Amino acid sequence: MRYLPKKWWHDAIIYQVYLRSFQDSNHDGIGDIQGIIQRVEYLKSLGINTIWISPHYDSPMDDNGYDVKDFFTVSPDYGTLEDFKQLIHVAHKNQMYVITDLVLNHTSDEHPWFQAAKDPNHPEHAYYKDFYIWHDPKQDKNGENTLPTQWVSWFGGPVWEYVEALNQYYLHIFSKKMPDLNWRNKNMKKALKAAIQFWIDLGVDGFRIDASNHLEKNWDFPEGKPGYEHFSSLPKHHEYLQELGRELFKPNDLLILGESGGAKRQEALQYAGKDSHEFNLLIHFEHCWADGDDTNKKTPGKWAKGTIDLAHIKQSFAYWIDIFKEEGFHTLFWHNHDQPRIVSHYGDDAKYHQRSAKMLAMSLYLLPGIPIVYYGEEIGMTNVDYEQLSDFRDVEVFTEYDNFINNGANHGEAMQALKDRARDNARTPMQWHDGPFAGFSKVTPWINVNGNKTTINVQQQQTDEHSILSLYKTLLKLRKEEDLAYGAVDFYNIEDQNTFNTLVSGKHHDYLMLCNFKDTPIKQPMDTLLDGAFTLYLHNMPTTPQGSSFEPYEARIYRKKSEK
Numbered sequence: 001m002r003y004l005p006k007k008w009w010h011d012a013i014i015y016q017v018y019l020r021s022f023q024d025s026n027h028d029g030i031g032d033i034q035g036i037i038q039r040v041e042y043l044k045s046l047g048i049n050t051i052w053i054s055p056h057y058d059s060p061m062d063d064n065g066y067d068v069k070d071f072f073t074v075s076p077d078y079g080t081l082e083d084f085k086q087l088i089h090v091a092h093k094n095q096m097y098v099i100t101d102l103v104l105n106h107t108s109d110e111h112p113w114f115q116a117a118k119d120p121n122h123p124e125h126a127y128y129k130d131f132y133i134w135h136d137p138k139q140d141k142n143g144e145n146t147l148p149t150q151w152v153s154w155f156g157g158p159v160w161e162y163v164e165a166l167n168q169y170y171l172h173i174f175s176k177k178m179p180d181l182n183w184r185n186k187n188m189k190k191a192l193k194a195a196i197q198f199w200i201d202l203g204v205d206g207f208r209i210d211a212s213n214h215l216e217k218n219w220d221f222p223e224g225k226p227g228y229e230h231f232s233s234l235p236k237h238h239e240y241l242q243e244l245g246r247e248l249f250k251p252n253d254l255l256i257l258g259e260s261g262g263a264k265r266q267e268a269l270q271y272a273g274k275d276s277h278e279f280n281l282l283i284h285f286e287h288c289w290a291d292g293d294d295t296n297k298k299t300p301g302k303w304a305k306g307t308i309d310l311a312h313i314k315q316s317f318a319y320w321i322d323i324f325k326e327e328g329f330h331t332l333f334w335h336n337h338d339q340p341r342i343v344s345h346y347g348d349d350a351k352y353h354q355r356s357a358k359m360l361a362m363s364l365y366l367l368p369g370i371p372i373v374y375y376g377e378e379i380g381m382t383n384v385d386y387e388q389l390s391d392f393r394d395v396e397v398f399t400e401y402d403n404f405i406n407n408g409a410n411h412g413e414a415m416q417a418l419k420d421r422a423r424d425n426a427r428t429p430m431q432w433h434d435g436p437f438a439g440f441s442k443v444t445p446w447i448n449v450n451g452n453k454t455t456i457n458v459q460q461q462q463t464d465e466h467s468i469l470s471l472y473k474t475l476l477k478l479r480k481e482e483d484l485a486y487g488a489v490d491f492y493n494i495e496d497q498n499t500f501n502t503l504v505s506g507k508h509h510d511y512l513m514l515c516n517f518k519d520t521p522i523k524q525p526m527d528t529l530l531d532g533a534f535t536l537y538l539h540n541m542p543t544t545p546q547g548s549s550f551e552p553y554e555a556r557i558y559r560k561k562s563e564k
């Protein structure tokens, strides 16, 4: 990709801030924009140059801001428009970029558009009704009204919600407080484009497009349960994205990150290939749930934790890196705000906490592509330590808990599934120090701080050259020096379920990265791997490792002796 005209984002090292949980500056228990401003220096010291913030718009917060009530204002929870402008100013002054989440698939049910749409007596009802997706009830064999289809929402339960005043159902593929927008309505598109232009004019450098592959629906509304294929990745959603690309994204040189689970090579390039007008970077999730258990019927789907299929994780990286080789940029990340914390998920958050967190970082951050570090990952923050259902906050948790119990799970099994997989795991307050509320706030936060803040926090790791945080700094610096965004990688023994071994090619050197992904010792064929050409460069052990025996989660990076 070096031959392409250089764009600012080719050197991006992105940090995803979950706004609600990063830093509370006004001590109301909720993270905010001034909080991010206070931490710009911290992010700079980490080696970050691009901040992605989760939705900052006014919202009833049913889904922490993904339910937008007003696209033109900042949520009072997070600050004011002035604060937002200041963030852009401070970031730019520090040679950093800001990208925000853009929610285009749905609004809040409290958005004025929906308020008008659902109320036949509203003066603008006729105009706004078609901004959303409505369906008449169906009749069962007894003549009783039933749901239009059996489609299931991503948060569990039906996608249809009845509005008596209209004797119709509206479609919501997420929570019932998030009605889906009708992208076939030209006025709706125009209104959304005005909102996008507003933030561009304020100076944002890009967007992450939320739920981007769901914009089009199958308007024949065929039957199906769960029926995901009727509201996911339908061809026409590309047209909508291209329209935005042509009119707004390309002319303003924005970095556009889009998410789409399930895309394969051809569609991936359609989204984010070098000639695409849709995104610049595609976020897919193929490596994110590589430890499922199809036999678990009580807490099924993403909630069922099984054995890690490491071969699948490596194959997924190899596949995606290959797709974008010479055709675009690969997006490099372990997880976002919708998946469990990586050290708890694929590592060990107890006995081998530090070592496995470092191993996970070493295996990921030498790979080609544009990296996204998720807040708290750089200190090895873990899944929640909650014991009560009432400790959880996420809208999806409560529907799913009931589903688990209905499926025959007992309370303990249901709680375990939540503790392993719920999205709240990755949304607890940032652990800045070991004092009250981990330095996130001076008052009880909206979601409890993890009790392990006493041992896992920024302050402690900042002064420890062997900390996870220090390793992140080293790795991100190495990425820059070696231009690893443009690097190349070969995976060794990709089918092997124990090792994550790669040969990475940087601008100046080649690196051999060898990891034991398991909690038991293994042996590696060192003579063959090193072939006398490499010396040890970095490792995650308390003392310099030698020989062919790798301790649990041990990782070593060797550097080729000869420079290029």
Ligand code: BGC
Binding pocket: 063, 066, 067, 103, 174, 210, 211, 259, 337, 338
């Ligand atoms: C976001 C989720 C959100 C959902 C609905 C996803 O793409 O990542 O956090 O709940 O969209 O907006």
